[in-house]
Amino acid sequence: MDTDKLVLASRSPRRKELLEQMGLAVEIIPADVDETEKPGQQPLALVKALSQKKTRHIMQLQKNAWVLGADTIVVKDGQTLGKPENREQAIHMLGLLSGRAHAVYTGYSVGHFVRSQMKTHAVATQVVFKTLTRQEILWYTGTQEPYDKAGGYAIQGLGAFLVKEIHGSYSNVVGLPVCELIQTLAALEVIQFKDSHHDMD
Amino acid sequence: MTWIKDNLMAVHKNILDTARSCGRNPEDIHLIGVSKKKPVQMIKQAIDAGLTILGENYIQEAMEKIDAIGRDAAAWHFIGHLQSNKARFAVQYFDLIHTVDSFKLAKEIDKQAGKIQKCQKILLQINIAMEDTKSGAQKDAAVDLAKKIMGFENLSLQGLMCMPPYFDDPEDARSYFKQLVQIREEILAAGVHPNAMAQLSMGMSNDFVVAIQEGATMVRVGTAIFGSRM
Known part of the structure; x- marks a missing residue:
C-alpha cells in the first residue's frame, strides 16, 4: 500500500485487530x-459527532496522516449503557440485557488534514441476548472481560455465549463496521483493491 | 509579564461596568484578544490569565502560532481580510470567520467546510463607512448577501461585523455602530432567522465602550491587552 500512514485515534485493541x-x-x-x-x-448523531471530534483532534496533530476515529455506544430502551466500573454495575447491566434486544451504535470518521477531507458514517446493529441465569451472570462478571466494554460484554470474547441473535453488522458490535469502513476508505483512496490472485504454477 | 493579566482584568472590568451601566448582561459580550504579530509566549500568558478567544489577522502567521499553542487551547477567530485561496486554511484553523464579505468568498468557504464536514460559523463584514481602503460588503448589498449565505449548507451565519474608521474621540464611531444595528434590523425584516443575526462584532481597544453601549456582542481588543509594542 503506497499511501500516507493510517492513525487510529482510539485505545481499543479490538479496533486495531479488526x-x-x-x-x-x-x-x-x-x-x-x-x-x-x-x-x-x-444515538446515530451522537456517535458521529464524537467520532468527528476525536478524528479532528488527531488530524490537527498528524497533518500528513489519514486519521480514523470511532465511538461505540450500547443503548437499551433509550438508555445509554457505559462501561461498568465494578461488579455490581456489571451484574446490573447484564440483568438489563438478559432475554431482550438492545442496539449497538458505532460512528466513525476518516479524515486527512493536508488533503482537507473527511467522511463520517454510523451503523446500528441489533443484538438479542439469551435469558441469563444468575449463575451465568455471576460467572461472566467474575472474569475480567466486562469491565472495559460499553454495555459490559465482549461479543468477540467469552461474551459470545450471551448472544442469541444479531441483526446487522457483527464487526460493528466489536467496534468498527468493517464492511462500511472499507467502502469509506476506498472512496477516499486510502486503500486500493489490487488483484491478489497468485498463479498456481 | 504580569502586566498582561493586569491589562486583561482591567478590560474585563471595563466591559462589566459598561454592560451594567447600560442594562446589558455582561455574559452576552465576548472579549476577543487580538493577537496578530504577538509572539506565542505572550498569547499563552493571556490564555493562562483567562482569555478564551483569540483573534488573528493573517493566515500564515496564525497557522504557525495555533500549531504551537494548540487548536483546542482557545477559540480562534479570523478577523483579517480573507482571500478565497486561503479559505481552506481558515476553515481548518478557525472557529469563527468574522470577515466574509462576498458571495464568492462565502461559496468557497462553504465548499472547503463541506470537504471536512464542518459547519463553519461566519459573520458578514460590512464596509460601514464605505471606505475604499477597507474590505466589507457594501451596505446596500447586505440584505441580499445575508439571504444568499443562509442558503449554504455548510455555513452558519452568526451575525455582522464592522470596522469603522479610527477616531481619537470614540464618540465619533457611535453613528457607525448604530448603522450596523440598523442593517441588522433590515436583514431581520427580510426574514433572516434571528439566530443568524445574534452577534455584532464591533468595537476595538479605543472604542469598545461605545460599541457595547450600542449593542456589540463581540469586541476585538488588542492594544489594551497586549500593549502596542512587543
Whole structure:
C-alpha cells in the first residue's frame, strides 16, 4: 500500500485487530477529548459527532496522516449503557440485557488534514441476548472481560455465549463496521483493491 | 509579564461596568484578544490569565502560532481580510470567520467546510463607512448577501461585523455602530432567522465602550491587552 500512514485515534485493541485483519497497519494515537455531548441527541448523531471530534483532534496533530476515529455506544430502551466500573454495575447491566434486544451504535470518521477531507458514517446493529441465569451472570462478571466494554460484554470474547441473535453488522458490535469502513476508505483512496490472485504454477 | 493579566482584568472590568451601566448582561459580550504579530509566549500568558478567544489577522502567521499553542487551547477567530485561496486554511484553523464579505468568498468557504464536514460559523463584514481602503460588503448589498449565505449548507451565519474608521474621540464611531444595528434590523425584516443575526462584532481597544453601549456582542481588543509594542 503506497499511501500516507493510517492513525487510529482510539485505545481499543479490538479496533486495531479488526484493521490488522484487513491487512491495514495502524499507528495508535488515542484522542483524549471531552465526551460529553449535547443531551437529547439521537444515538446515530451522537456517535458521529464524537467520532468527528476525536478524528479532528488527531488530524490537527498528524497533518500528513489519514486519521480514523470511532465511538461505540450500547443503548437499551433509550438508555445509554457505559462501561461498568465494578461488579455490581456489571451484574446490573447484564440483568438489563438478559432475554431482550438492545442496539449497538458505532460512528466513525476518516479524515486527512493536508488533503482537507473527511467522511463520517454510523451503523446500528441489533443484538438479542439469551435469558441469563444468575449463575451465568455471576460467572461472566467474575472474569475480567466486562469491565472495559460499553454495555459490559465482549461479543468477540467469552461474551459470545450471551448472544442469541444479531441483526446487522457483527464487526460493528466489536467496534468498527468493517464492511462500511472499507467502502469509506476506498472512496477516499486510502486503500486500493489490487488483484491478489497468485498463479498456481 | 504580569502586566498582561493586569491589562486583561482591567478590560474585563471595563466591559462589566459598561454592560451594567447600560442594562446589558455582561455574559452576552465576548472579549476577543487580538493577537496578530504577538509572539506565542505572550498569547499563552493571556490564555493562562483567562482569555478564551483569540483573534488573528493573517493566515500564515496564525497557522504557525495555533500549531504551537494548540487548536483546542482557545477559540480562534479570523478577523483579517480573507482571500478565497486561503479559505481552506481558515476553515481548518478557525472557529469563527468574522470577515466574509462576498458571495464568492462565502461559496468557497462553504465548499472547503463541506470537504471536512464542518459547519463553519461566519459573520458578514460590512464596509460601514464605505471606505475604499477597507474590505466589507457594501451596505446596500447586505440584505441580499445575508439571504444568499443562509442558503449554504455548510455555513452558519452568526451575525455582522464592522470596522469603522479610527477616531481619537470614540464618540465619533457611535453613528457607525448604530448603522450596523440598523442593517441588522433590515436583514431581520427580510426574514433572516434571528439566530443568524445574534452577534455584532464591533468595537476595538479605543472604542469598545461605545460599541457595547450600542449593542456589540463581540469586541476585538488588542492594544489594551497586549500593549502596542512587543
